[in-house]
C-alpha cells in the first residue's frame with residue numbers, strides 16, 4: 001500500500017484505537033446505568049412514599065409532596081409481610097460488625113505493615129510472609145467463612161457448643177458480655193470479616209508507607225532519630241492519608257460481604273438490635289441475599305430497595321476516601 | 334587558605350609511619366582515620382585509608398564516580414549501618430571515641446555528626462517544625478528556648494531573613510537552594526561538631542550553589558566540615574584541605590592550594606586538570 005503514507009496510517013491507527021477506547025468506556029457506563037436504573041425502578045416501591053411516587057409517575061402535584069422517603073423501610077425490622085418489612089436490624093448489624101472489624105483489623109493490619117515495611121529484616125522469612133499475605137488477599141471470602149466457623153463460632157468445640165457455652169465473661173446485660181465460643185454473635189462476625197480484610201489493609205498500608213521517599217527516613221536517622229522515632233514521627237504521618245484511604249476501601253469491602261457470614265450461619269430474622277458483643281445480628285448483604293431468593297415478586301422489590309441503601313452507604317464510604325485522598329495528601333518532596 | 338603544615342596524614346600507599354608525624358602540633362584533629370577498610374559484602378570498597386580531618390576546617394573529598402567517597406562519608410556517622418551487608422575495620426575516631434565500636438550509641442554519634450544530602454530532603458512539615466524536630470528528639474532545650482534555637486539555627490544557615498515571615502509554612506514551598514540551607518540549619522540545630530555533606534550543591538542551580546558555598550565557608554568557623562564534590566572549582570573555592578580518592582584508595586591528601594597547583598601524584602594531576610574522571 002504505497003498509496004497511503006506512513007503518517008496517514010499512523011493517524012488512522014490512532015483514531016481506531018481512540019474509537020475502541022470510547023466504545024468500551026461508554027459500553028461499561030451504559031451497562032452500569034441500566035443496572036442502576038432497573039434497581040431503582042424495582043426498589044422505588046418500598047423506598048419512596050406513595051404520594052411521591054404518584055406525583056412522579058401518576059397525577060399528583062409534585063409541590064404538594066410532604067414526604068419523599070418511606071422511612072418505615074429503614075426503621076422497621078424484617079417481616080413476613082413485605083409491606084411491613086424493613087432493614088433496621090440489618091443496617092444496625094452492618095454498622096456494628098463493620099466497627100468491630102475496623103477496630104480489630106486496622107491496628108493489626110497497619111501495625112503489621114509498619115513492622116514489615118520499616119523494621120523487618122529483608123530475608124527469606126519476611127519474603128515468605130509477604131508472599132503469603134499477597135496470596136491471602138486473593139482467597140475467596142467464603143473460605144474465610146469456613147475458618148471463622150471453626151475458629152470463632154465453634155472454637156474447635158473446646159468450650160462446649162454455642163448454645164451451651166462453657167465460659168462467659170461480664171454481666172449478662174453489659175455490652176461487653178462475652179461467651180466462648182462466640183456462636184453467631186457480633187464478635188464472630190467481626191473477627192471473620194477481619195480475616196477477609198486484613199490482607200487488604202496490610203497490602204494497602206505497606207504501599208502507602210513505601211510511597212514515602214526514603215530520603216525522609218535518611219534525613220531523620222541522620223539527625224539522630226531512632227528507627228522507632230523515624231517511623232512514628234516522619235514516615236507514618238506522611239503515609240496516613242493513603243493508609244486511611246486504603247482502610248476505608250477495605251471497610252467498604254467488609255460492608256458488602258455476605259458469603260463468609262452466611263457460612264457462620266447468622267440469622268435473617270432478628271427482632272431486636274444487638275445488646276452485647278455476643279448477640280445475634282444480621283447484615284445488609286445477607287438480608288438482600290435472603291429476600292432475593294424468595295419466590296414472591298414483592299420480596300425482589302424489597303431486595304432492590306435494600307441494594308439501593310447499601311449502594312448509598314458504599315458511595316458515602318468511597319466519597320470519604322476520595323475526599324481524604326484529595327484533602328489530606330500533601331506532596332512529600 | 335590555611336598557612337599551616339599539611340595536616341592530613343600521608344595516604345596509605347606511602348610507606349611512612351602514620352598520622353601524628355605529618356600533623357602540625359597546633360592543629361586539632363577531630364576525625365582520626367587509620368588503616369580503615371570498608372566492604373559491601375565481598376566487595377572491598379575502601380582500602381587502608383589513613384587520614385586526619387582537622388577541626389574547623391573544610392575538607393573536600395574528590396575523585397571519580399564510584400571511588401568510595403560517599404562510602405567513607407557514610408561511615409563517619411554510621412549511616413552505612415542501614416546497608417545490610419556493609420562492614421568496616423580499622424580505626425575511625427571522633428575526638429577520642431571509637432566510631433566503629435558497635436556499643437557506641439549511633440544516636441549520640443549522629444547528634445554530634447550532622448549530615449546534608451545531595452538532594453535537599455526537608456520533612457513535609459513547616460519550616461519551624463523541620464528545625465525543631467532534632468532538638469525535640471534530643472531534649473536539647475528548655476521549652477521557651479526552642480523558638481530562640483530555631484532562629485539561631487536559621488540565622489547560622491543564612492536563611493533566616495528569607496523565611497522569618499513564613500516559619501509556619503511548608504518547607505516544601507522553598508526553592509531548592511533554600512531547602513538545602515534549611516537542611517543545613519536542621520543539621521546545625523542539634524549542635525553537632527561535624528557536618529558531612531555529600532555533593533550538597535549538585536542538585537542546585539548556580540545561584541543557589543553560590544549561596545550554599547558561601548554558607549560552607551562561613552560555617553567553617555564553628556564546625557568541622559567534610560564535603561564530597563565532583564566540582565573541582567568548588568573544591569578549590571570552599572575547602573582548606575583536599576583528599577583525592579581513586580578506586581577505593583586515598584591517593585593524595587593535603588592543603589587544597591597545593592593539590593591543585595602542584596599535585597605530587599600523577600593520577601591526582603590528571604584528575605584535577607580534568608584529563609579523566
Ligand SMILES: Nc1ncnc2c1ncn2[C@@H]1O[C@H](COP(=O)(O)OP(=O)(O)OP(=O)(O)O)[C@@H](O)[C@H]1O
Nearest residue numbers: 373376378396397398399400401402403404405416
Ligand atoms: N549499598 C551498596 N551495596 C553494594 N555496593 C555499594 C553500595 N553502595 C556503594 N557501593 C559500591 O561501592 C563503591 C563506592 O561507592 P560510593 O557510593 O562510595 O562512590 P562515590 O565515590 O560516592 O561515587 P559517586 O561520586 O558516584 O557518588 C561503588 O563501586 C559502589 O558500586
Ligand SMILES: [Mg+2]
Nearest residue numbers: 402403404531
Ligand atoms: Mg557518592
